[in-house]
Amino acid sequence: MKLHALCWPLLLLGTLAQAQVPREGVEFSHKDWDLVCFRTGTCVAMGYSPGDSLDGISLALNRQAGPRTPFSANLLFADLAGDPPTSPVSLVLDDERVGPATEHGPRDFVLDEYASRRLVDALAGNTRIRFVDALGHAWPLSGAGATAALLKMDELQERLGTPSAAVRRGDEDEDLVPGPEPASPPISHPPLLDTRLEDARLADDPALRQALAAALSPHQPCPDLHAEPLLIERLDERRLLVSTQCTANSYNTATGFWVAEDRPPYLARLVTEAGSRFDRARATLASWQMQSPRGDCMKRAFWTWDGTRFVLTYRAGYVRCRGFRDGAWTVPSYVN
Incomplete structure (x- = not known):
């Protein structure tokens, strides 16, 4: 699961009162x-x-x-x-x-x-x-x-x-030597609207799948997009959460999640192509993807709906596959 090393400029000693690790870690x-x-x-x-x-x-x-x-x-x-x-x-x-x-x-x-x-x-x-x-x-x-x-x-x-x-x-x-940066306040989410009966019928509209495909990039593939059924849940008066299986193997199933408008041309935005589940009560998307069939390393991420978009609130992906169940350390580089 190796992630590439991020290069950051050397920060001059004592120039600021708080440590200056980038927001994303x-x-x-x-x-x-x-x-x-x-x-x-x-x-x-x-x-x-x-x-x-x-x-x-x-x-x-x-x-x-x-x-x-x-x-x-x-x-x-x-x-x-x-x-x-x-x-x-x-x-x-x-x-x-x-x-x-x-x-x-x-x-x-x-x-x-x-x-x-x-x-x-x-x-x-x-x-x-x-x-x-x-x-x-x-x-x-x-x-x-x-x-x-x-x-x-x-x-x-x-x-x-x-x-x-x-x-x-x-x-x-x-x-x-600067002291710690204060932690960010937790993201609060507005109540979600109930999903309507007519929302499910949008899954049969080819234009919706086209909008989902248009939101993908070569680095965010979803090969099963046109083969698997779509699941639709309402977020607010005009936006939907649309999901479908993107990939599956013997030890992982990766689900794509998009925020889309509820009418053509649907104007979709991808949240993740490697999701696991949506917790509606907490308005939170979760992703946990094993990087080895042994189950000794896993990437984890969470996003929370803030009323406009899903905001990344947790990411832990730096785990080597070395014989520790779920990885030796669940150390997030990003928490909000």
Whole structure:
């Protein structure tokens, strides 16, 4: 499910009072590490065991925006293959054992602040990093790509050159590191009108399918558009939500959703060609699409009707297919 890396300009340290992650968030990947930053300035760097085995580990390094904020580290063991570790589980840097992790579940552990910082320091160097259980079984953590991910985190949180930087530290004034951006207020939706009996008859009008097809692009295909029945629900006095199956395989069905006028030429606008369901009570469209038949990675998105259009309110799509049911981390890059 790899998404392409988004390139953003380096933000100058201390020029603004709040972290300046773009509104749509940032997703970045290099080798065995991924980075997601939210518009509030919080970032999560996620690393994996080397290779593509399904019985490895994944580690998430969380850090909020602001001066002197610490790292917190969460550790997961893959659950589609391999046995869970036997507690206690310890971080081992080269041959040094750095305290046991706190167990939150058979495959879910948390590192304390000291161990998290030692781990970040090790990732910036050439240290061999392993997690070892009580029976001596070891799971390596890849450092390939970690420096790039942590450097990008420092850039986006505007802490390059400060004592708290993960990678490129210096003596810049730590108090100039900007704090978090406030979260957006939730989107409220007006009540939807009831669907009318005559709305269903519009599904037989070829002009409606033509309007739906015209709203597609080469990057948003819907090959089943002209073969599957249309489902129509009313939104307001003049707009409809029209849906139909776009694609299907052994582990996914993708439904296209359009907002269309209720009379010719229908003037449709595509919301998504990869939807899953419409929650009428919450006026929300949902999409969850597995990226592997094993079910170990999934993209998720939600849109809410604001009275004029469906607005993206949640997107989480940065999950590697590495043996974790539904993916190791459900980390949204966008929440509104």
